[in-house]
Structure formats: C-alpha cells, structure tokens
Amino acid sequence: MECVFGFVGNGFAVVAADTSAVHSILVHKSNEDKIMVLDSHKLIAASGESGDRVQFTEYIQKNVALYQFRNGIPLTTAAAANFTRGELATALRKVHPLAILVAPSLRFCVWFVGLLVSGFPFHMFLNEIPVKFLFKSLLIFVAAMLDAQCTYWSLRFLDLANLVLKFLIRLPMHIFLLANPYFVNILLAGYDKETGPSLYYIDYIATLHKVDKGAFGYGSYFSLSMMDRHYHSGMTVEEAIDLVDKCIMEIRSRLVVAPPNFVIKIVDKDGAREYAWRESVKDAAVASA
Amino acid sequence: MVGKNCFAIASDRRLGVQLQTIATDFQRIYKVHDRLFLGLSGLATDAQTLYQRLVFRHKLYQLREERDMKPETFANLVSAILYEKRFGPYFCQPVIAGLGDEDKPFICTMDSIGAKELAKDFVVAGTASESLYGACESMFKEGMEPEELFETVSQALLSSVDRDCLSGWGGHVYVVRENSDVRCIFKHDNSDMILLRSIKYIEKELNMLV
Numbered sequence: 001m002e003c004v005f006g007f008v009g010n011g012f013a014v015v016a017a018d019t020s021a022v023h024s025i026l027v028h029k030s031n032e033d034k035i036m037v038l039d040s041h042k043l044i045a046a047s048g049e050s051g052d053r054v055q056f057t058e059y060i061q062k063n064v065a066l067y068q069f070r071n072g073i074p075l076t077t078a079a080a081a082n083f084t085r086g087e088l089a090t091a092l093r094k095v096h097p098l099a100i101l102v103a104p105s106l107r108f109c110v111w112f113v114g115l116l117v118s119g120f121p122f123h124m125f126l127n128e129i130p131v132k133f134l135f136k137s138l139l140i141f142v143a144a145m146l147d148a149q150c151t152y153w154s155l156r157f158l159d160l161a162n163l164v165l166k167f168l169i170r171l172p173m174h175i176f177l178l179a180n181p182y183f184v185n186i187l188l189a190g191y192d193k194e195t196g197p198s199l200y201y202i203d204y205i206a207t208l209h210k211v212d213k214g215a216f217g218y219g220s221y222f223s224l225s226m227m228d229r230h231y232h233s234g235m236t237v238e239e240a241i242d243l244v245d246k247c248i249m250e251i252r253s254r255l256v257v258a259p260p261n262f263v264i265k266i267v268d269k270d271g272a273r274e275y276a277w278r279e280s281v282k283d284a285a286v287a288s289a
Numbered sequence: 290m291v292g293k294n295c296f297a298i299a300s301d302r303r304l305g306v307q308l309q310t311i312a313t314d315f316q317r318i319y320k321v322h323d324r325l326f327l328g329l330s331g332l333a334t335d336a337q338t339l340y341q342r343l344v345f346r347h348k349l350y351q352l353r354e355e356r357d358m359k360p361e362t363f364a365n366l367v368s369a370i371l372y373e374k375r376f377g378p379y380f381c382q383p384v385i386a387g388l389g390d391e392d393k394p395f396i397c398t399m400d401s402i403g404a405k406e407l408a409k410d411f412v413v414a415g416t417a418s419e420s421l422y423g424a425c426e427s428m429f430k431e432g433m434e435p436e437e438l439f440e441t442v443s444q445a446l447l448s449s450v451d452r453d454c455l456s457g458w459g460g461h462v463y464v465v466r467e468n469s470d471v472r473c474i475f476k477h478d479n480s481d482m483i484l485l486r487s488i489k490y491i492e493k494e495l496n497m498l499v
Contacts, residue, residue, distance in 0.1 A: 089338050093377065201311060207333040209304055209312050220309065 002047035003219025012268035018259035077190025089206035292438035295466030330415035331381030360387030371403030417453035
C-alpha cells in the first residue's frame with residue numbers, strides 16, 4: 001500500500017514516499033519515484049492509482065510551467081495548491097459522457113431480462129392443442145405479472161438503496177459510476193520567499209488544507225502518530241530526517257504489506273531536491289546481452 | 290444562535306476522513322461580509338467548492354448593486370444553488386447567520402438540497418446535530434447579551450461535540466453585533482477551563498433565583 005508523508009521544518013519542508021509500483025499482488029518495480037519536482041521550489045508527492053498519478057501530476061507540472069512562461073513569474077505554493085484542487089474538483093463532478101447512457105438503462109435492463117425469461121415460448125414443447133392453448137394463455141398472464149413485478153422491484157430497490165445508503169453508497173456510486181475523478185492523493189510542499197515553507201494536503205475528492213504534517217495511505221496510521229509524538233515546529237534538517245527515519249522504521253515493522261524502499265525529498269530556499277533513498281531491497285541489475 | 294441585536298455562530302475544528310483526524314485547525318465558518326457569516330458542515334471538498342461559488346456570486350452582486358447582500362437574499366441564493374444540483378448534490382449543510390435590517394438577527398440552515406429552515410432561536414447542522422439540538426434547547430434564553438450568548442454557545446458546542454466522535458478538537462465562536470464582532474478560538478486544551486468558568490456563571494444565576 002502506498003505510503004506518503006511529510007512535514008514542515010525550520011525554513012524547509014520534507015516529504016517521503018514509498019517507491020514500489022504494485023499491481024494487485026505483483027510488485028512491478030521498487031524504485032518508482034512518486035515525488036515529482038513541480039518547479040524549482042515545489043514538490044508534489046502523489047499516491048493512488050498509478051495511471052492517474054502520473055498523468056495528473058504531469059498535467060499539473062506542465063500547467064504550472066505554462067503559467068511561468070506566460071506571466072514571467074512562478075506560481076506561489078498556495079496558488080499551485082488551489083489550482084490542483086480546482087482541477088480535482090472539476091473532474092470529480094464531470095459526468096463521463098458514456099455514463100449518461102448507462103445509468104437510466106440499468107432499470108431498463110432489469111425489466112428487459114425479466115421479460116425475456118417470462119416470455120420464453122415454453123408452449124412450443126407441447127403437442128396437444130387444447131393444453132397448448134391453455135398453457136400459452138397462462139404464460140402470457142405470467143409474463144405480464146413478471147414484467148410488472150420486475151419494474152416494481154427495480155424501482156423499489158433503487159429508491160430504497162438511495163434512502164438507506166445515502167452517504168455510504170450514493171457518493172461513491174456517483175463518483176465511481178457516473179463521474180470520472182482522478183484517484184490521486186497529493187501532498188504539495190513548497191517554499192516561497194515571502195511566506196516560507198508550506199505543506200498542503202489535497203485529497204482525491206479535492207479537500208484542500210494547509211497542514212504542518214500530513215500523510216496518506218495505510219502508512220498514515222503509523223507515520224501520523226509518530227509525527228504527533230515527535231514533531232515540533234521549527235525542526236532542523238537533522239531532526240527532521242531523524243523523524244522521517246523513525247516513521248519509515250515504524251511502517252516497515254508494523255505494516256503487513258510494508259513497502260521496502262522510500263525516497264526522501266526536501267524543499268528549502270535553495271530549491272527542491274532529492275535528499276536520500278532508504279532502500280532495503282535493491283532491484284537486481286539487468287544482465288547485459 | 291440569536292441574541293439581543295446580535296448573533297453567534299460556532300463550529301468545531303476537526304477535519305477528518307471517517308475515523309482518522311487529518312487536522313485540528315480546520316476553518317468551517319466563513320465571513321461573507323461584515324454582517325453575514327456562513328458555516329458549512331459536511332463534506333469538506335463540497336464546502337470549499339460551495340464557498341468559492343457563493344463568494345463569487347456575492348462579489349458580483351456587490352459590483353452590480355453597490356451594497357452588501359441581505360441575509361434573507363443570501364439564504365435564497367444558497368438554497369437555489371444547492372437545488373441546482375438536485376440529482377448530484379453538494380454533500381454539505383450550510384448554516385447562515387446575519388444581521389438584517391435594523392440589526393435584527395437572521396439565522397437559517399438547510400439540508401444538502403436547499404430546503405431552508407428558518408428559526409427564531411437557534412439552528413444546528415452537522416454530525417452532532419441531535420446532541421446540539423438538545424444542548425441548545427436547554428441552554429437557550431430569549432434576549433441574551435453578547436457575552437452571555439458567547440458563553441451559552443460555547444457550552445452548547447462543547448457538550449455536544451464531546452458526545453460525537455467525529456467532531457471536536459476545540460471550537461471557533463463568532464459573536465456579531467452591530468458595528469463590531471467578537472471572535473474567540475478556543476483550543477482543545479483550553480476547553481476545560483472555559484467549562485469551569487461557565488459552570489460558575491450558571492451557579493451564580495441559580496443562587497440569584499433562590
């Protein structure tokens with residue numbers, strides 16, 4: 001499971017992310033860099049579905065660069081965070097064009113299948129004429145009943161589901177069946193000359209909040225608690241890396257599907273750069289042909 | 290909650306994802322203009338989107354009409370915007386509080402599709418709304434002055450959110466009367482102190498009655 005966490009120190013912000021690219025039970029690679037350098041003084045650490053993650057962060061990176069080309073000055077961290085949030089929020093409610101055809105046809109499908117089953121010409125298997133006639137009329141009656149029942153039950157089930165599971169199902173159903181959101185959770189770390197370092201927590205449903213420490217994924221259960229215990233404002237780089245290592249140790253020892261390798265990146269007045277890798281499993285070198 | 294020519298609006302400060310707390314300093318109450326405050330509970334992303342849309346509409350209104358929106362008008366605007374999304378709603382419940390003509394306080398709340406609920410005394414919204422109803426009903430009095438209103442609102446908020454695991458971590462309280470507004474943010478560690486102070490206040494009143 002993808003673990004991303006970060007926090008703000010004295011004049012810098014540090015983010016760490018795991019580096020395993022996983023597909024169901026298979027680990028494709030364990031040196032995938034999930035922290036993208038957005039521009040000279042911003043880092044975007046993303047976790048979530050791989051395709052969305054790469055595509056969305058590249059989209060944000062190119063748009064941030066475009067702003068700089070057009071206007072001659074770079075975006076502030078707050079502006080970049082709000083732009084990212086805006087893109088996620090727009091995608092959250094934009095209904096996929098094909099989905100408009102799918103949703104109303106669900107009821108129709110239930111009715112249609114019911115009609116097919118009930119209208120099957122069973123009377124073809126009978127040879128005696130009077131019995132055949134009786135059976136056919138009975139079948140027509142049953143088909144009409146089943147048709148009505150199918151319509152009734154499909155309507156009742158859908159309305160009942162709507163009522164009872166308002167928050168549990170309706171929002172995810174709306175998101176997953178109709179809308180086409182990006183399933184990426186983002187921690188945006190940046191340094192501005194005027195406001196100093198900052199860290200923004202951006203959820204996949206576009207919740208934006210400026211935080212001092214944040215984390216995503218199963219690893220957040222461990223890293224947030226470690227940070228709650230050991231974090232204080234104005235930490236030095238050494239103290240910060242020590243805390244990051246503590247969180248990584250905790251994740252490695254307590255998470256059942258713990259990712260083996262992590263990358264740590266830091267952003268301060270000198271820019272955004274890679275600080276270190278914490279590897280416990282190295283990819284085997286490819287043998288030369 | 291409504292007082293004498295003033296109103297108070299309060300919220301908790303927790304931002305969470307189901308059982309996990311993400312932040313303890315989340316701002317849920319926004320100022321639309323000096324005499325109109327909007328509190329948005331529910332899904333944080335929809336609260337932020339809705340707030341941005343409403344501020345945009347209000348700024349346009351200010352440019353066109355060259356004055357601030359009345360609270361009743363703003364409530365109608367919020368209701369209309371929420372009902373626009375009837376079949377794909379914003380999952381948030383707004384609480385609107387403002388001072389109308391002649392400094393008469395106006396409060397209302399709505400559900401997530403814009404059904405307005407006007408009240409003369411108090412309105413509540415959020416996950417702790419049932420406990421808030423109980424606490425406000427028992428603590429509310431007609432015609433409270435701003436200081437007493439602040440105490441009442443903070444007590445009601447604290448005692449209700451203490452019974453709800455999804456709310457808490459302190460509170461924001463805004464008390465607004467004409468020409469000024471009093472704000473107070475009390476953090477989690479201070480909440481017990483305020484409780485103690487207010488209990489003494491209530492005891493004093495009881496002694497006077499006896």
